[in-house]
Amino acid sequence: MQDGRFTLPEQDLNREPFAHRPPDFRQKSEVMITDRGYKCRITNIVPLSVHERLFQLRIVDPAERELFRFRPGQFLMLEVPGYGEAPISISSSTSNREFIELCIRQAGHVTSALFEAQPGALVSIRGPFGTSFPMESMQGGDVLLVAGGLGIAPLRAPLYWINDHRDHYRDVRFLYGAKQPSELLFTYQFDEWKTVSHIDLHAIVERPDENWKGRTGMITALLDDIAIDPENTWAIVCGPPLMFKFACSHLDGIGIPMNRMFVSLERRMHCGMGKCCRCMVGSTFTCLDGPVFDYWSVINLKEAI
Amino acid sequence: MKHLGFERSKVRVGSFDFTCCEGCQLQLANKESTLPEFLALVDIRNFREISSERHDDYDIALVEGSITRSDEVERLRKIRATAKVLVAYGTCACFGGVNSLKNRLPQEEVVREVYDGKKVETMPSTRIADIVKVDFSIPGCPVSKEEVERVVVSLVNRSLPTLPRYPVCVECKQRLNTCLFDLGEVCLGPITRAGCDAVCPSGKSACLGCRGPADDLNFRSFTDLVRDNGLSTEEMLEKLRFYNGFADQLGHEES
C-alpha cells in the first residue's frame, strides 16, 4: 500500500550535517556544543580534609588538551561514567595547560562515586562553562578576595592569575574563614601565597582547637582588621549564601561600588548549557549568565540569596 | 570487573519473607531476559523460596512482608543483627500493606470470622520499620523488578540508590494516559510516590497508592479535589486505606 511518491526521504530531511555525525570539536572554537566530553585521567588525588579532596586531571588526547582553555571563575561539568555529572569550579591556574585541578567536597551521588575512584581512573569533562572574574578590569587596583569554607575552590584560579601577573595589581588581600582549623583547605600553600605572590593572607575560624593561634570569629571580623580603599578596591567573595550576603553588605557599607564586587553562585545543574532550567535564579541561568555575577546583579535577582 | 580503579564485588544477599503473598520475591525471578546478568551480581546466601542452601553470612537482607505474629518479631530481630543493610521490600514491609486492612477490627473478631472457634495467634499488622531499623525501602505491590535491578546495581557500584520524590501523575502523563479523574474515578496518583511507571493508570485502573506518599504531598488539596469533582469520599477513603500507605495523613485528617 505504501506509495513511494509520498514518502519523506530521510537524507533530504537529515540534511543538517551535524544531525548525522557529531561535530568535530578540533575545528571549533573553545566552546563545546554537545554532550561529548574530553576524556581525562585522574593523575593525583590529594586529601584536603575529611570530606574534601583535590583531584588532578589530565586530558588524555593532546589535541583536546591544547583546545581546553578557561578563565578564572569558570566551571566544568565533571562526568563520572556510570554515575552522572556534577558542576565543579576549576581550581587550578589558567596558565597550567597540562593539568586541571578540582577541589571537591563529597556531597552526594556523583561526588561520592568520585571519592571511590583511584588514581589512574578515567573520567570526562565538558566545558568550560559560564562567566568569569574580570581579572583584566581589575588591573591597577587593589584586590580583595574573601572565601568561606569550600568557597576557596573557585578562588584558586584568580589567586594563580594574580601570581602570574602580580605587577598588574596593587595590594592583594585574601581573607579566608572556616568553621574549624581542620576545615581550612590548602594551608600548605599559605606560605607560598604570602611570600611568593605577596598576598596579605588572613585566616579565621569560628571554633578553634587547642593548636589554633590565629583569629577566632566570623569572616566579617577580618574585614574590620584591614584598611580598605573603597575607591580602588575590587572584591571577589565566594562561600555559602549567608556568608557572601554579610560580607558584601559590609563592603557595600564601606563604599565599594556594587559592580566591583563579584560572587559565584551555586545551583543544581543538569546540562550546563541553559536548557534544563535547573539552575535558574530569578530569570537568569547560573550556567550561562553566571556563575560569576557582580553584586549589583545579585541583589536584583529574585531568589539569589 | 574494575571500574574507576576499584574492584566491584557481588553483593551477598539473603531474602526473607514474613506475612505476605511472596509476590515481591517472585519478582526477583521475573524479567527473565536479564535474569542471568542479575544473578551474576548477587551471591544468594539465604533464600528459602528458591534454594535449599542456607547461610547466615549475608550483607544485605531483603525483607518482605509485614509482621503479624510474635515469632516473626524474633526472626526479624535476628536478621537485623546479622545483616549490614536491611532493605524493606514491598508494600507490606514498607507500610503494612493490605494485611493492615484487618487492623480496623478487633483481632479476636478477625480470628472468629475465619477460624470459628479455633485459637489462632495474630496481632495487628505492623511494618518492618516499627520493629527494627530499616536502611532502605523499595515500595510497590509488587515491587518493580527494574527498580530492584537499579538498587542492586547501585549497591554493587558502591553508591546509594534513590527513589523518585514526585507523584505518579508525572509518569502517568509521560505515558500519555487519559486521566482517570476525567473518567470520573478517584485515583491516588497525585499523592503517591512515582517509580512504578504508572502501571495501574496505564491499565486504566486507579492508583491505590501502593508506593506510599510522595514527598511534600498536598493532602488537603487532594481531598478538596475529590470533593469538588463530586466524587465519592467513601471511595477515596477505601482507596487510601487499601495499602495503609497514608496512615499518617488519614490520622491527621480524622483527629
Added chain:
Amino acid sequence: MIYKVISKSEFTAFIDAIVKANNAYGPRRVDSDRNGEPIYKFMPVASADEIAFDYTATHFSAKQFFLPFREELSHFSFDEQDNWEQHIRYEAPPTLLFGLRPCDISAVNILDDVMLRGPYPSPYYLARRRNTFIIGMDHLPLPDCFCKSMNRHTVSHGFNLFCSDIGDSYYLSINSSKAFTFLKEFELRNPTPEDDCLLIERRKLIKQSFLTNIEVTGLPLFLDIEFDSPIWEKWGDKCLNCGTCAMVCPTCYCYSVEENFDIDLKGSSRHNRLYSCNLVDFAEVAGGHNFRPRNGDRLKYRYYHHYRGFSANDNQQICVGCNRCGRACLAGINPKDVINDLRLERETCKTGDSPSPNRT
C-alpha cells in the same frame, strides 16, 4: 509561501496517501470523558479515516515528538581495561505530524528559539525537528482557549503546509518544496478572489470566537514586582506538585538528567527526562537545601517562566494560550485565574484597598 485551494475530497485523498507512506501521527478520538465529551490525542495513524479531522484540541501537546519525555543522550561502554568510550547518536526517523493547530506550531517555533538559538544548540532537538513534516490546520477555539491573547492564534512559519477550512475546500499555505512536490499529484487550483474572501472571513470568525481573554501586556513587570505576593501562597496551597501542567504544556521543556549502569555493568547510559519546576526537588541542591521549599514558590516559577520569560530566550513569553495546563490541572489552577488574580492584586493596591493586608 505558495497558496492553493484544494477540495475537501481531494484533500482527504492526499492525506490518505501521505499518511500511508510515512510514519504518521494525527488527532484521534481515544475516549469519552465522564460528560461524554470526546478526548483526542495525537496517535499513530495509518489511513485518513482514522483521523478526527474535526477535532477540537488534543489532551497532550505535540511536544513529545521533538522533546521526548525520556531520551538517551549518550551511552558509555566500559572495557576490561577500565577504559571507556562515549557514544552519541542524534538520528531521528522521518515523521509526519498532521493536524497541528496554530498555537501548537507557535509552540514548536518557541522551542526552536530555546533549543537552537543561543550558544549551545541541541543536536538532539535539531535532528527531530529537521525530520518532522508538519501539516497544520486552523480551528474554532474552545471556550477556554486564549491563544489570541498571547497573539498565537495565527502562525506564519514553522510548518510545511497549513490548511484553512473555507467551506467546501481548504485554503493551503504551502511552505516547503517537499509539500509542493507531494501536492503536484493532486488537483489544486489557484485561489480565486472569492477564496481569498472566504479565507479572510474565516480568520475573522476565528478571531471573534474567542471567549477567554487575558491581559498579558506589562505582565513581566508585574511578575517581578509581585514576586513575594501572597497570591502565590494562595494558589500554591492548591497545587499538588504533580507536574501535570508541565507534561501537557507544549512549551515546558525543563528536564533532569539521570545516569544508570547497564545491568551487565558493561556500560551506562545518560538519559534526560522531562521534569517540571513544580516538582518538589527541582531546585534542591546537594546537601538538601531547597531554594524553592514551598508549593507556592514552585508554582510561581512556572508562571514566571511562561509569562515573564527567561534570559536565554530574550525574556520572551513562552505560553501560547492553549490552556492545556488549565484543563488538565486537577486542582483547578489555570493561567486565566492566576493572572487575573495577580492583576487584581496590582490594581486594587493602587487604591490602597489591598485584598491581602498581611503583605510585607
Added chain:
Amino acid sequence: MKKVDFDIDLHHLSRVEGHGNIHISVRDGQLREAQWAVVETPRFFEAMLKGMGAERVPFLTSRICGICSISHSLASIRALERAMGIEPPEEARLIRSLAMHGETLQSHALHLFFLAAPDFLGVPSVVPLMQSHPDIVKAGLQLKELGNELSIATTGRATHPVSLALGGVTRPPSKAQLLRLKALIAERRAALALATDFFGTLEIPQFVRETEFISLRDSVSYPYIGGDLVSTDGVVKEENDYLQMTNEYLNDFSTTKFTRLSRESSAAGALARFNNNADLLHPNARAAASAFGLEPVCHNPFMNNVAQLVECHHIVEDAARLVDRLLDAGLTDLRASWKPRAGAATGAVEAPRGILYHHMETDEKGKVVKADCIIPTTQNNANIHFDLRALAGQALAEGRSEQETELLCVKLVRSYDPCISCSVH
C-alpha cells in the same frame, strides 16, 4: 528388618511458596508419625473483604498469592459477576482466558525448572544448573518469560493484574502487543520441545496411593474459568455447591484447614485436571502425555510434574489460537456496564495448582457481606499429609535410609507445588 529410630524434622521447607514443616518419626523401624504442618501466618482475607466495595475486591484477592494472582482476581470477579448478574462481553472473556494461560505457564515453568528440577539433579537451587545445564535453564526461562509476557499484555503486569475488572477488562492488549505475542509463541515452541526432552530423561519415583481427583470440567474446552465441579470418583456438582466438594475441617497441627470429599482426602492441580479432562487437551499435549506414559486416571503424585509439562503444551497451542482470535476481533466491546445489587454466588477457576473457589455475597450497594475463599493447596494439604504417611511407610518397607526417606518426602511435597501462603490467606 533392621531396627531403626529416626526423626525427620524439616522446618520451613525450601523451594516452596510459604512456610510448611515435615515431621516424621520412626521408632523401632515403625512409622509412628508423619505430619505435614503448615505454619504460615494467616492473613484473614475473608475478614478484610467484609465491607469492601465490589470494585476493589479483585485487587485485594489477587494479593492472596503472588504466583497465582490472576486466578484469584478472576475467581472473585466471576463470583461477583454471577452474584450481581453481570455478563462480560465475549472479547473480554478471550482476554481473561489468555491471562489465565499466561499465569499457568509462568507458574508451571517456575515450578518445573526453579523448584522441582534441582531435586531431580541433586543440587540446592537453579543457580548451579545455569552452569551445568545452561540450555535447559534458558528454555525454562524462555517459557516462563512467555507466560509473563502473556500476562503483561492481557492484564498490565506479570504479578497482581491491573486491568481485570468487574464486567470485563479495562484495557485490551494493543495490536502491536498481540503481534509480538504471536511471534513469541512461535519462537518459544522450540524451548518447550527441549524442555520436554529433558524431563523425559529424569527418573520419576514409583509411588501410588489411590485418591480422588477434583477439578473443573466444561464439556467444550480444557477448563480454566468456570464449569462443573467433578471428581474421578464420579461426583458432579454445580459451581455454587462448592462447599459440598470441600467439606473443610480444622486440625490441630496446621494453620490451614483440611478438605475431603468421598475419601479421607482428595487432590487438585494439574494431575487432577488431566485425570478429569485429558480428552479435551490439544492433540500436541495428548501426544506429550503418551510419550511420558501418562494416562488418566494416574495415582502417582510425582506425575503432577509431568501433567504440568503436558499442560504447557496445551497452553502454548491454545494461546496461539486465542491471540489469532483477538487479532481478528475489534477489541472495542470490553466491559459491560453494571449496577451493584445484592446477591451471592461462587466463582471457580482452575489456578495453576488446582481448583480455586471464591464465594461472595453482596449487599444492594455492591459491598461484600460475606466472603469465602478455598484455595487449591488447602484442598491438597490433607492429601499431602496422607501421602507422606504412605510414602514414609513404603520407604521404610524398602529399607531406605533416613536421608533417602527425607529426600523422597521433600520431593513429594514439592511435586504438589504447594502454595502455602495462599492456602493460609
